[in-house]
Amino acid sequence: MFSTKKNKAQIEFTHPEDIWKEMPVERNGIIHNLPLFQCGDTITGIVRLSVPSTKTHHTGIYMMLIGSIEKNKKKPFFFMELIQELAPEGNLQESQTFKFEFKNVQVKYESYNGFQVRLRYFVRLKMTQGQTNYHKDSEFWMIPPFSPPTVDTSVIKEIGIQDMVHIQVEYLRSKFHLRDVVIGRILFLLSRIKLEKIILGVIKREISGKTIKSQKIETFEILDGSPDKGDSIPIRLFLEQFPLTPTFNKVQKKFSVRYFLNLLLIDEQGKRYVTESEIFLYRNFTPKNVKIIRKVDQEK
């Protein structure tokens, strides 16, 4: 008679100014537009809960706000749990609407949607009925406060193969926001090999436990031909063209996401010479690709 299967819940987020931002997230080939919140936002919404019979008993209805780290086939790890009681123990009418409100939600991490690791935020409606619980989740995208790094340093690397090629790579900065431009140069201190080209790549590494997943985001040719000693080749890479996330560093000791600039020298014989330097990515803006929509008032 009290079948949880027949419980139905619909969670809707509300916004005082009816302006919504959404973040498109791809999962299994499907694009989900997740509501977007920033740290410090008050997350409000309404829940419409339908139960099969007019007199459904429960031992409590709660709204939870959960931050969770999920790895493939492993039990999610909740690093954050906020809870709010919607109704004390009692009977539920056939259909009832509750409001929820989490004030001034503070987060440290941005949502993350990786190859094998996800960092998700969602609200969970929880209704306990004796031995069974009824759940309903609704995910949203959370952006932590912008905290641009206070210290930034240029990167100068000298690399070379003895008596063949010797270059000095310089990046003016090592910390970039997601719409930033990587600026630098390659100075040829010695050039005895005939280079064909130099390609700059952005490499993303997702590290969780012992597994490291690498992805070459994009390759970007910066040199055609073989420079002579003294030549300086400019580097200018617009990061906004790539699907990048901020750098995650040992989040809850569960995972890291790191980015590297990969410089690949290819000579005329096809031999390759590689050098890598890590860059730190951070967010200083709300994502550009959000939809701003006006939600029709459904409260009636």
Add this chain to the structure above:
Amino acid sequence: MSSKGSDLTKRKESVLTPRIEQETLLQELKDKIQRSAFDMRKFLEDEQTILVLIKTTEMISELRTSALSPKNYFELYSFLLNELRNVESYLDEQVKTGLSAQELYKVVQFTGQVIPRLYLLITAGSVLINTEEVPIKDILQDLNKMCRGIQHPTRGIFLRYYLTQMVKDKLPDITTQNSEMHGTVEDSINFIISNFIEMNKLWIRMQHQTPFGNLSEIGKKYVHTMLGKERTELGMLVGTNLSRLAQLEGVTVEIYSQNVLPLILHQIIDCNDKIAQEYLFVVMIQAFPDEFHLETLETLLKSLEELNPNVDIKEILQELMQRLVIYFKTNRAAENQEHKIFTTFSDSISRISQKKVLKQTDLLIILRCLLQIGFSLNLNRIDYVDYVFQSAFRLLNNEIIKQDDSNVVTQMIQEVIQSYNNVIVLIEIESFPHLTNLLPLAEQRKIANNLIENVLKSQTIIEEIEKLQRFFNLIQILLNHPINQNDLQFDSDFQKEQSALCKVIHFFYSDDIEKYFLIFQLLIKELNGTGKVRMKNYIFPLIFSGLKLAQKMRENERNKSEFSISFNQLFDSISTILENLINFFPEVAFKLFLQTAQAANKCRLEKVAYEMMLKAITIYGDVFSLRETQFKMLFSIISTLFTLNYIGNEYFSFLAVQCAIHSKKLVQPIHQAKAICCCSRFFYLQDSLIPTNSLENSQNQKRSIQFHDDKKLVGCLSKAIRIASSSIEFPVSLESLFEILDVCLIFFETQKTNINIEYINTLIELIIQVKEKNQSQPQVLFPQNSLVFINQMIRKFIKKKKGEKKEIYLEINFQKLKKTFN
């Protein structure tokens, strides 16, 4: 063919794929561009900017090829350029209707491949400049910097060429509005120069980045030549920068000399590449105005010394100097500048020649240019010519070995001759003969001939003895070069040159007797002793020069006492010359003695004239009395003697008798008769009786001394009649007798000689006898002629002497004579 596959794979590596393959490949790439361009134009119409950019990227990607030769790459580039221009104007339009040019400038930089990215960036940059949203200086700097991403020589040069083409009309100049956005001319200069430097670097790199593979030495050489050629073609693109720089009106001579030139020179010198240095120097000289070069001449020339030792400095200097020569033709250098310009060049050339990096011939060519510079600066500065000649002389170190060298030197000297066109100036050039003497014989002759021609053409009269001496020094070769005796007849050059030389001697005289005498002495010194072949030619002008001098002295006789020389001295000299000649050219000497005799006569030098005549008669007696021409010669003597109106009777009588004696000795009786008959006239010599043809020379001068010797007169005529009637064959004898009759009638007319009516009638009788004696002989020629002659005689006498002593003629037996011949 098993090797074909590998060839094709290799073709990416080598620039030197066969021509056919190159063409095929070029066509393939063009087709690809065409296909992308087709799509691109479609999106262009639909205003789908992103898709336009994607298709444009595709098109430009074809420029990534390494397989084309620079020439074919150029064609591909040009093919693409048309499409890119469309894209540019499309984007321009889009920006006007709302597209953000700055956003565009950013977005094109997302392109992954470097070549399409940079072509697009330049295109977007060009659009951005038009919006005036960003200072042009920043855009130019950025483009310039980003283009460094292409370090492949050919591809890099073309990319930067595209850059110059796209911003060509957008560069700020002094004429454009001056503001932060528009920039200043300095921005343009900096931009062009840095682009130039980068292009030049790439261009030079071509030389070193050649895939040689396993080629043989010969193959490598071939490749080098081929590449050198193609590389030179690419130089044009590099040079475009300099031309553009020169087009900027804001590049004034001050800015040029202070900001532009030092940068360009630094780059050219620094690159130390032969081809680049040669080409760019020449382009620089051609691109910038000549005024700029003049202003910076010293810097420019000094920098030449710092070039790679293999650079053909001659080419560069020639270019510069020839341009300046043309420039000076229309723009005279300021007088105070002239000398500085010349010395700047001459100093530089002397430094360069000391370094001994240049070939001797090249240095000579440069000196020739310097000569032209000197001319164009100031023709009056013959010290410039002298300097050049001296330098050439020193350089050649006393001998000319190579044909090339002698050609240049000859041209140089001939140019000098032509430019001055005045021997009086030319002979002032001290080093002229020194340099000329180094040339081969043929060239020396050519130059000497030029000088002579010049005198003849300009009719320059040389009066000063020093100048004449210099002139002779210059043409010395004509007086002493060895003659090939065997070939003389065929050496028409020799004949021409000698006859010109003879003509030129006539231009050496002076109205000042003293000067003229010096000239004559010099002529004797220079010409006498040049050998018999030459003397045969020179003798006439030489003697005539002397005779002309005599004439001038005579004309100025009033001042005679002031002359330091006497007629006798002069005629002694002439006589001496002629005497030396007798053995070689008796005929010439003979004629000239007669001429001299006449001249002496005019000068009233009785004794000299007599001696000259005697010499002529002696030569006749020694040499010509046995020749066929004897009659003609003797008649020259006789007719000359008639003209000598100042010879006294004693001398005259002697000479006349000599003539008569020689007349009798003539070989042919008819000549004897003629000559003796003629000599008869010496013995009754009155002005009116001097044969008219001889009078021509004496020019109305009356004979001062009358001469009459009746005995000799009759003797001569009788002798003549005797010879005519007895020794001459009929009918020629008749002709002779008529002639004698004619002469007799002249004497008869005077009524003062022994030729009386009896004498005449006896002669007529004789003629009739001769005629009748030979009546039987066929009369082919004479009857008519005789009759005509007789009628003439009769008419003459009757007409002329009408009413005057008519009776004396009536006694002449004309009628009988006439009847005989009727």
